[in-house]
Amino acid sequence: MKATCSFVLWALILFGISSPIKSQSNPIAFKGAHIIPISGSPIDNGVLVVQNGEIVSVGDSNTKIPSNADIVDVTGKVIMPGLVDTHSHIGEGDGGDRSSSLHPDVRILDAIDPRSDTFKKALAGGLTSVNVMPGSGHLMSGQTVYLKLRKANTVEEMLLVIDEENNIYGGMKMANGTNPIGNGAPPRPGTRAKSAAMVRELFVKAQNYQQKIVAAEGDESKLPPRDLQMEALVQILEGKRTVHNHTHRHDDILTAIRLSQEFGYKVVLHHVSEAWKVADEIAAAGVPASIITLDSFGGKLEAIDFSNKNAVALEKAGVMVGFHTDDYITDSRMFLRSAAMGVREGMSREKALEAVTIANAKMMDIDDRVGTLEKGKDADFIILTGDPFSVYSHVEQTWIEGLKVWDRDNPEDREYSTGGYEIFRGFETNHHLDGE
């Protein structure tokens, strides 16, 4: 009797647990597509095999397909890595409030709504990894969060943890230029020079905190009291956390670089509207640029010299360049269009493809897991109906870690691809216009 019970128990456990695992663990082979692995030349009539959420193999039609694999015929389609967005405001999060201009302790992950429709819109555009950031109304508006757009009920299920030991889930958002500048009334700075001074003062404080930790030599009694702001800043000083710096005007771009060099932190320049004026200086600093595509210049005074030629200017200067959506400034569903418009202005096709995949993964230090289709990397990929840079191509399917998370053929998903039918609810904010 006892033996029977435990047999039933085991059967239940096996049935209950092993069947969902089996559906993920069974290899899936996608055959016949034009595969753009980014890590190498495009492959006609290629094969992509994924298993257990990872890429098992990528290659031509001779690639070995496991005998137990589910085979998906994708003849005529195009497969490329899931898109990586370095700068987005999806998820309906927030950031620092008006009590200060510097909020290194504030985490946007504590404010993300994993059920937000905006994630569906991003999946419709083929995005799989996203740096979700607080706004630009502060010198430092808070910690950003890197998300995998997995089907999730909690934000924890979406985290792209980059440092488990130190609980680092993203970078730090900083901004200079006019957005963080107020009317001179504290806590906001009134000028650009004051902005830089406030940032320097904070990092000097962090250096002092760091020295106390070093001096304690592991002796807990000698450690300074915990300080959430200082802890995050020390992570930046130690190179564990990247600064994502909103910046537009050419001189502000150079100020962002100057500060990063003074304190030796890793910085990614964001927007960089006047990059074409200082492309060589950016290249000399070895700093990557995450840029935006817009259908016209104008609308924002400090960025009126914006040009879609930034991409080609930066590429020619030798700068690592990526595109971002800044959703809702540009629509996540149009992310491939951003790169295509770079090609329109003279960027190479190869660099434009990298600029929505591996370059962005590098800027977020997640390039060991995403950004290319290579054996061992996460099985994040998109299936397109054609050339990624054609207006007529659609994202047909989006896969994350071997699971299909988006299918344009599914009517419910499709509505998010095209819009309409009251599908977009609740997302009515614009961080740029909130008076912040």
Next chain:
Amino acid sequence: MIMKLFKTTILGLISIFCISTASAQIAVKAEKLYTSAGDPIINGVVLIKNGKIDRVGAQSSVRIPSDYEVFEAAVVTPGLIDAHTVVGLAGHYNQPHDQDQLETSSAIQPELRAIDAYNAREELVGHLRSLGVTTVHTGHGPGALISGQTMIVKTRGNTVDEGVLVPAKMLAFTMGDMMNSNIKKPGTRSKGVAMLRENLIKAQAYLEKRNSDNPAVKDLGMDALADLLEGKLTAMVTVHRANDIMTTIRLQEEFGFPMVIDGAAEAYLILDEIKESGHPVFVHAPMLRATGESKNASMETAAKLQGAGIPFAFQSGFEGYVPKTRVVLFEAAIAVANGLNHDVAIEKLTIDAAKLLGIDKQVGSLEKGKDADLVLYNGDPFEYITNVTHVFIDGTLAN
């Protein structure tokens, strides 16, 4: 008498000769020539003489005179027409000094004229021109019940007078919850409609008096509304929600003025009703941000309007931030990617927009005698990576 006639003729001939030698005559060859007056012509050519289109046909049948300057392109279309924008009144700085598309001192100001505020040298006008837009219907924007008048202008010239085609074309209305926050009234939808009805009823009385032997004291606002009631102006009503579109149609039925439904994010919910009303649509930009009143905007609306047989044209609309303007060439491309027929889209951007704006005798297609407004492309006009290589306006290279 005969001598005088002879002299006049000679002078006339001399002046014609001078004009024709002063401006070089131009031939534009295209691997694919969209004329918007029939099927595309493979290996076509357009001859331009004195700023007008002189001949259009296959290269095999049209001889290019030896002294013509020849331009070549993969694709050529007529100049594109933006059926509704605010550029020229709205500038790229986006500062109070260059934002003249909306006056917030009052909710109803039909007397405001677009020609008094249009800046022909505004860089956004040049931006649209560089992307093939040769004619814009521009003027007062959404945000007030009646924000003012619109005009039709070519995207060329140093002054408004050089480019203007129609100095006063439409009155810009806004319905629904899209009033600028600086305008105190109306506070609700129904109050807005009540205010419009009240003014239109006043205008009916004014018009009656204007047409009588004893006209009333001239009132600029009433004059404009009377022009609307007489059909000399058209109402362009920016409205997105389905119920507000129906209210707009109800208002029009009460007063009988000519009308265009503008924006129309939820048009796909009431296609039959719009079709029955007979009003054309200036459809919102397919890439319009889905937010607020337009949160149900769909990239498929243009295709659905076409499927329902509702006349429509593309617009760039109004943008309050970045990008400061959209571009109809880019917007139509997204409509094509979402179900609208490719060649139909080119007609929507050219001859169909011209018809809805009443300028189709002069622009909108490549036909003998029309203005030589042409756009040259190095590939499919709608592809992301295609560039506009040249733009001609009135036979002159404008970009």
